[in-house]
Amino acid sequence: MVTAARMESIVILAVTKMHAGMCTAGLTQRGEWLRPVRDFGNVSLRDVSYPNGNLMRCFDIAQIPIIKRRPAGPHIEDAVADFNHYQPRLAAQIGPGERGAWLRAHAEDVVTAARQVYQQHERSLALVKVKEVSATMKIDSYSSKLEMKVWAEELGLPRPVPCTDVHWRALGRKLLPNGGLKNMEWPELSALLGCDEVYLSLGLARQFEGEYWPLVVGVHTVPAFDVDIDIRNL
Incomplete structure (x- = not known):
């Protein structure tokens, strides 16, 4: 049935x-x-x-x-x-003017949530607020392969985390139209995006080589930033 x-x-x-x-x-x-x-x-x-x-x-x-x-x-x-x-x-x-209040109402304690997702594997999704993020963007000019990573101290991880958010990936393609590598710290990022708050959706990849690898599956800024997404080139 x-x-x-x-x-x-x-x-x-x-x-x-x-x-x-x-x-x-x-x-x-x-x-x-x-x-x-x-x-x-x-x-x-x-x-x-x-x-x-x-x-x-x-x-x-x-x-x-x-x-x-x-x-x-x-x-x-x-x-x-x-x-x-x-x-x-x-x-x-949820309109741009409402998002800040909505995010503040629904975000969890970042230290607890990151531990439950990334270390204890009790669940695989969480919404958290962090003080600031840094970003690494890399595009291979030959293959057009894009790698996006973000890092925030509160996540308790020793290295940047792959970011699979299509909105964030579109930002990387916009900033590196000819390929290359770009590292951005929070002062530069926040000035570029015109934001003063940042929230992350934390995630876990499916098991690979016996491990559940950490991901960031959403980057949400307040105020929100806008970027065009090309569905043919995510």
């Missing part, structure tokens, strides 16, 4: 490009993290797009066709979505 999907409203806090496909995640109206996955195979670009072709963005309130929860290891937030029959629908958005 096929289980009918229900439309779950989610505040999107991550839209990411992975090695195999795409990923999205966010908070439900109950304040619970949810990551839509396919029953088989990888989430595609179509699965994180609306019927008009627009890509999901963070702070969209999207309706996702959820069939059932399916926790897997530390990825306790996984839920099977019926992307074969339904695409997400855009229900509303």
